[in-house]
Amino acid sequence: MDIGRPAIAVAGAGLRGSGYARRIREAGRGRIVAVAEPDPARRARFAAEHGLPPERTFAGWREMAAAGRPADGVIIATQDAEHAGPAVAFAGLGCHILLEKPMATSEADAVRVLEAAERAGVMLAVCHVLRYTPYTRLVRGLLADGRIGAPVSVQHLEPVGWWHHAHSYVRGNWRREDESGPMLMTKSCHDIDWLVHVMGEVPSRVGSFGRLSHFRPENRPAGAASRCVGCAVEPACPYSATRLYLSCLGDPEREAWPLGAVTDDRTEAGVLAALREGPYGRCVYDCDNDVVDHQVVNLEFPSGATGAFTMTAFTPAAQRQTRIFGTHGCVEGDGVRVSVRDFVTGELEVLEADRHGAARNSPGGAPMDGRHDDGDDALADAFVEALATGDPSRLSSGARESLATHRVVWAAERARRDGVVVELTATTDPVDAGPPAPADFPHPPRKAR
Template identity: 45%
Template sequence: MTKNIPVSVLVVGAGARGTVYSQYALENPDEVNIVAVCEPRENYRTKFVESHNITPENVYSDWREVLDKGKIADAVYICIQDDYHAEPCIKFAKLKYSILLEKPMAVTERECEEIVQAVKENDVIFGVCHVLRYTQYTRSLKKILASGAIGEIMNIQHLEPVGYWHHAHSFVRGNWRRDDEVAFMLMAKSCHDIDWLCHVMDKKIKAVSSFGGLSHFKAENKPDGASDNCFTCDVEETCPYSAQKIYFGDAENRRKCPPHFLDVISHYSDDELRLKDVKNGPYARCVYACDNNVVDQQVVNLMFEGGATATHTMMAFTEYCDRKTRIFGTHGRIEGDGEYIKVYDFLTDTETVHNVAAYDVMASMKGHGGGDYFLIQNFTAAVANRDQSMILTGPDQSLETHKAVFAAEEARLSMQVKMID
């Protein structure tokens, strides 16, 4: 990193993601300085302002309030909910901010196209937070593939194990439970995976089909004797989805639910206060008595240019763990799980195991296999040097893979194969 540092940043949305990305500035003040924030929730705003020592004139409760001020920072991180991305993104592009936009870009194809048009017309540095492309694991995998170790890729099998309690937290009780309020599951969760498959295959998707649905988390599967709230439920002890167990269980249970999930259910860090906050709120609801409608299992079949294929499986009913992938090539196969890459060579019938887990990133940014950290590092360097090529997830790549996600969801709903131009 050489020029124009530290990069100054305005954060729009100091929730879970805005807070994580901004951690980078705390440990790298010579590279990034968080100078302003827009956040409507007072408790979260105050905590964020204190962490980054933001001056009062740069604290806002809504991103719209900042527009009249012109450009007050080099870059903006847009970290608000899925369905609110397009409008601020286009407006900040017009003000010539460099933009880091949370995935999904937007929840309609048209909005995604409008975003790309705005960032191109205004010639701004732009990245979408497809963090999986930035991990050490993915970079190592790409190098192994480029070395020809398994020949030409014929097929990829990819599993996204969402995890039973994580699915209950985010997609049954939480923010992403309804496709008419935020986004459909494939866009909200698996747009990362479709994007990653394109990146690994390094080819364009030509056709998609998809099946899946909401199979389990609905009223008809509610156990006999269960109440609508985990804190008043007689059969709570027999339920793996119990909010008591997930958020307030013993140490073993707690270990499964990382602290940043607890920050989502309540801004209190004290257990007693948090319990009061959660007990009658949305995160205490029985998973069979929520207003969720997004799918809990889905498969997507992809055909790439040249005929190679891939399958993606999104699955709620797993333990909480890293994605698992098998890549079948003409000269070998790879198995990867975010930690190890196992390369089997057909010529020698031997397997080489690469341990790629040891990445050297700050503790608070180890999320997504270090992808959060390297995303911010790359984005910062791109802004400092005004060099879009440092971003792996620019407007064109991101639009292409978002279009495949929209097509896959259309395919699922219509039970048809969809072609992609």
């Protein structure tokens, strides 16, 4: 390979796989050398963007694996049910792996992935992108510095957004547990992982409540059609597919997602045709969905600290919101800004983390763009850097750390379904929460008292 420029293949050229590959190409630190993608149009677009010859494009991950070791590293961004198979196969070929979350749709398969990576001696990082944002580094740094004393409890909200939930979890690929997994895994394993990462310990006890309350046939309005196009009640429905997807036209970001999942035809006629014929035009009360639309998870940590996580569809699509309460202060964050209250002085300090990870006082006004994409880019950069240097410490979301937090999710699902509190013992959850916050992270100095 080029010195310092590892070769990387991509299995799954959808939104996630294409996004990571584009970041790697634009950053110039790695080379995209192969793609496996079953959709011919996506495969052709990806090959054209990265200048791949026909012999380096494959109809699926099995074909790519059968051709031999494709690259130094492989990004696996296939559908959830096809994470374990390619992860095991490419680890066996000696490829380092960046694996889209979840690791697998069952605990047994996730263990199989971990064992394959360790047996082959390859690095495997799960795409828990929230670990890699400047905001997360800031929050972890504040706790490591003792700015709020000992953390005692945490509240964390994942506001999915009414239209996002309808798009992905009622009409879309993650609507059914038997095809992907429970909502807590497919959407909110990010959040459970983040809580473990920030609090620095894996919970010892887990409880949960939640159900599919609204997107059910019995809640279908009188006179509603089976599809939004031509439906008499569509203009007054919050979940109108017609309103959502037509409003994406002319906005490049929204044309890429969510509209890109619906159709490649960026015209009104093309969108309407897709809504008349495809899954994204269905009435949300007439789909085959079964995942929950709201859920709470209660956590007890070995230290005695407690946590409460809420996921709900019935919000605007917004940043996660978190409050951490400590013995000497508390912090409140929205994914971009962090407010720190000191119980001794009573002072409130508002901080932001810039793209380089440095904390600074917030100037107020519109927040910086500290959303998911910061973590996506940082994770792609970290994966390439780990490959170039052979240093796994560049990656904070290794297979063992991710298996530990996935097990918390599976425990929460058992608790929700069975109405019990689930104990996580050293036997069922033997790994730690990940590395501590780096000692050299720049923090604002304490104010003199």
